Amino acid sequence: MARLKASPGLRAEGRRTAPRLATALALGLLAALAVGPAWAGAATLEPDPVVVATDPVSEPEATTSEEPPPTEGPAEPTPSDPAPETTAPAPETTPPPPVTTAPGVPPAPTTTAPAPGGPTTAAPPVPPTPPAPPVPPVRPPASGPVPPPSPLGVQVTTQDVTLGEAYWNAASTAATLQVTVHNTGTTAERIRLSYTLPTGLSDAGTKGCAAAGAGTYRCGAWATEAGARFSALLRLRVDGEAWRRMPLAGSVRVVADSPGAPGEASDDQGFAVLFPPGPPVPGIALAADEVAFDISGAASVLALRLGNTGSVDAAGRVEVVLPAGVTVPTPPEGCAAVDPTRTRCDAGVVAAGRTAELRLPVEATPEAQREAPLSGAVIGRLDPRSGATRQVQMSFRITAAAALATPVVSPPAPTGSQGVLPGGAAGDGGGTTSVRRTAIALIVVSALLVVLALALATTSLRRRLNGPVPGPAPEPVD
Template sequence: MNRHRLLAEELARVDVRPVRRATDRRLATLLAASLTVGLLAAVAALPGWATAAPPPARAAAAPADPPAGPAGDPGDETPPVEPTPTEPTPTEAPPTLPPPPETTAPAPTTTGPAPSTPAGPADPPTTTAPAITAGPSAPTTTPPVRTSAPGPGAPAPGRLGVRVSTDDVVLTDAYWNAAQTTTTLRITVTNTGDVAEQVRLSYTLPAGLTDAGTAGCAPAEGGGHRCGAWTTAAGARFSTLISVRVDGDAWRRMPLSGAVRVSATAPGVAGAVDDNEGFAVLFPPGPPVPGIALRADGVAFDISGSASELAVRLGNTGKVDADGRIEVVLPDGVTIPAPPAGCAALSATRTRCDVGAVRAGGAAALRLTVSATAEAQRDAPLAGAVVGRLDPRSGQARQLQMSFRITAAAAMATPIATPAPAGSQGVLAAAGGRPGGGLGAAQRATVALIVISVLLVVLALALATVSLRRRLTDPSGGR
């Protein structure tokens, strides 16, 4: 009996704290491991989340129609609409002629490099031998050697590229003495790719202008025209003339601008490329009225796209003083953000300025700061209009109006895209995500890693809390 009592006392004196310490060490180790795994998983998931969700591309806003003004006032013209290729395409291309000399080299691009070395004559840029007024120019240069070549024995893939440039429809003083005027619009096309291409042309004329029967072109839906295709060699550059008829009252709708677009494809090369440029219809001051003179300089935006300046001069060539007034009418996307003193905005595109008394034989000068959106600069050249008015103290008021040219370096620097899948910019930019706005596979995996990490941390904290409570409530925890 005494032996059993002694054995019980010995067991009671045994120190159990090492066992509890070992348990606490295991819990601390589990907690540290869970926290480490959670942090590593979260850090690894963050870069994947950033790359899996690219920022959405900016959707291009469709230009709105300009506000309709009173009949006979500038600003009544509706911007041209690109033709819809639904009608049969002409089988012949328009006649070609030698291009004008290049004053400056085209802006360098990554997909359609400018040629650099002389080359021999090229094939005529026609597919079905249309009536040619002058032989097409031979390519003056050849593209530079590609920096990356395919493996031995593999043919180099072709690369497409095309550029279009336009002159303006410039009317002389003879326009004011004719019921209608027939003139030409010169368009110059350059194959900036390294393969022979099929190049097609389409153009849209503004209100008051109609096609005068250009060979190889036919009307299309939307008020535009489509032309047959040329076959152009790599580096070839040529021009064509579009015959247009200007109505005798078209000046009432100024400013007027049109649009030209070219597209290029090649056998064996996937996709297509295109380029577009606008053109302005420039009217001289008129209708002629004695006693008043008007002049407006053009507006030019540099490559930075910052605001430019418009200079207008209203002259009084009469024999009496008169109060002067100048109105400026701009195309969509071009505005006068801060009219100076004496000027007020009548609408988003029309500004009126009172220049005060203009002495006989004198003139009033006006300078306005003009800004333009990126879309408007890419559509340049565009046209604006100014209206000058003199109101003498005695006699009838005199008024003249004319148009001026708006150019932008951004239009010349527009990159020529490589062939790409057909689709809007918004669709192409969101290739990493789901079209409905949900999560893609990479995003779901990221979310799963983060959730697992959080659960591990919570589990470790729960185990540590339970262990701490046991130690606090166990009467023998302090032994």
Template sequence: MDPLLAVSVGVAVAVAAAPGLATAGPTFGQASLLVTQPVGEGDQTPTDPPPGTEPPAPTDAPPTVRPPVETSAPPASTAPDPLPTVIVTSAAPPTVAPTTADPRPTLPPPPTPPSGPADGGRPDAPLGVRVTTGDVRLAEAYWNAASSTATLQVTVTNTGAVAERLSLTYVLPPGVTDAGTPGCAAAGDGGYRCGAWTTAPGARFSSLIRVRVSGDAWRRMPLGGTVSVTATAPGGTGSARDDEGFAVLFPPGPPVPGIALGTDEVAFDISGGPSSLEVRLGNTGTVDARGLVEVTLPDGVTVSTPPAGCVSAADGRARCQVGTVPAGRTAVLRLPVAATPEAQRSAPLAGAVAGQLDPRNGASRRVQMSFRITAAASLTAPAVGTPQPTGSQGVLGGSVDRPDPAGGLSSAQRTAILLIVVSGLLVVLALTLATTSLRRRLAAPPGGATGSPGASE
């Protein structure tokens, strides 16, 4: 009986333990899942508001930092026409894209932008605002992360003649979201709005927008967004607005052995004439391969005259065969690029380039990257009081005729009054002449006689 009792007890213990074992399996699986999930930075990413609801307006302005040093627009280019496709014959390793590190030193944040009344506090003084942007630059570590955070520097200048309240909004492209910028909240459709600064005339400062780029956003390149700033005067009417684009710049990738890709920034000078895009496709493998380059340009930017071996499409894409790229060599492709005035005023913009190598035997190798497009037209500030195009020009709102500083009439008002007075005098003169002529006709004798009865004798 003792052995049987022992066996019975053992069976009972096993049956009692079975439910516990059944529930232990899922618990273990969940623990494994938690371990394999990527570790984030703990940022609270703003989410879009529910459909049909108006998001609350932020009450605080984003923090400010010291603005970058202003640079003058580059002179008109005197470079010769772009060269056709060439093959670099040196055995030097292929050139790669320039580093994405920001060369500017990190400076401590300055105090809040200066504020206070100006121009006697007159609310009818001219308004003006200008905004410039940097880029969202991603490092090589982007290719090894589920998502990456970066910063976008926005510089704002009060170009008006009165203290202004400046409000900031920005739109991020698909795959890019805000990563918790203080003072900003989601407004729907990829847009965000921030609290406002109160600034004095001439105040210039920068603010940093933190963004998160998803791990698959590179599939949609080129990516870019826009930043807008609106200026209003406390107690006044009307507003001024300026906006500028920015580029999301991806490093070459996804990394693939045996191929390298590099390109330079496209810059349009002050003349607005064509520029050039240089693409470097390197074969770092051990066998020769046929090279292919595909370029995608934003709206308003095109390959003006495709060289031999290139076909340009209407959607801003160009596909170029660069021939055989020997092992250890680099093919250099230079494309002439043109942009409309509207596209140049909206710069900086983003373009994308993809490189592909097809060896005689083996799988194809393909990488892609994005590049920056700038224009001197977006850096020029127009004169006050002239009609302005939209986008990155320091647009002035309100009247285009500045009032007399002494409080008198403007030149347009004086001209209008003078024209009214002259018109009135002409009308009076015409009435006087007509009245005089009518009186003379009524005073004349019947039959048209002009002399006395005895004059005919």
């Protein structure tokens, strides 16, 4: 019986269809394998811990008692609970190596030689499928465990030492400085307090405090619970000649520790010593407004007023003395810098009964703003055409919002790497994230490629089955 022979056109079409089918299936499976581990890792990430901030507590009213409460000796606080444990990072995962040959795809058909005596057709070589690019492995962050925040925290606020007109009529004046301490931590603490006084001020017998040299005094320790707040009055004495050294300012420092937590927490704040205008001299008046720096730290303005309360016109002059770190960057017209902390201004002729007003720009370094409140001094001078020269001086207050701002302390977040979502991106309120949407789109495309490959294979098979059956090959003639 004669053997039927397939036409060369059908054999070529079959050879072309098989490589296309294998290539399409391989690309679809590679895309699914590439995005599968990344999508699965993105769906199981845990969000970063959230730092909860508590609302600030309003300051208590000033203590009006003359004697401060007795200072207790050092007391050991109750040990706090141990710090919470940190969660170790997820184990390293590496996706399987890419598959270059799609499973389930039959190899290219082999063309058999025709029967003896028939024409021989050589099959062209099938080109090899190019390998897919390697997929980078998904690795977790290289950073170690995130340290927990310290349970220790303390904050101190002070008032100013403000002197009245009676200061000019006494050899020395007793004053009080109110200090408020707040345990801002989450555990019981032992808080120690110390303060430094400028030249011309001394301690007047504050109970529980002793001199430590160089104008510094150290007090006992208080045992406080978490969130507790207490106030203390420091008894001071201001010398009658201290006004000659204005501006004057001091500082208070607190240190907190606990047996249940490592390290220490500390805070400090300055206080200003404010003198009234004087020594009192008839015929001259002087006033200065408070200088306040907002949270941005931008330059502020110092407003001064020099009044002639006498009956004769006089030439006016004002000299501003600022603490370290506070300067007048660009003196206005009629003003000149004597040294970095002193600026002198000519107020012109001030008529009798009139007041000259001056405004100076003032800047402060971040360090000076953190040490606020501070104090500056103003010296006013009137030189009349006839009569003695009149001069008074006073101090003014310098405040800064940066001194009251408490930075939010939170543990450092791990550095994200390829295939890892950053903190806060693990979810978006129940919806799909951009990473998930991309993964879904790639999977859909892969599925469509597989369907397309199957359709091409089916179409090719149908064409082969529905095509005309070739007739028998003619017998060779002897």
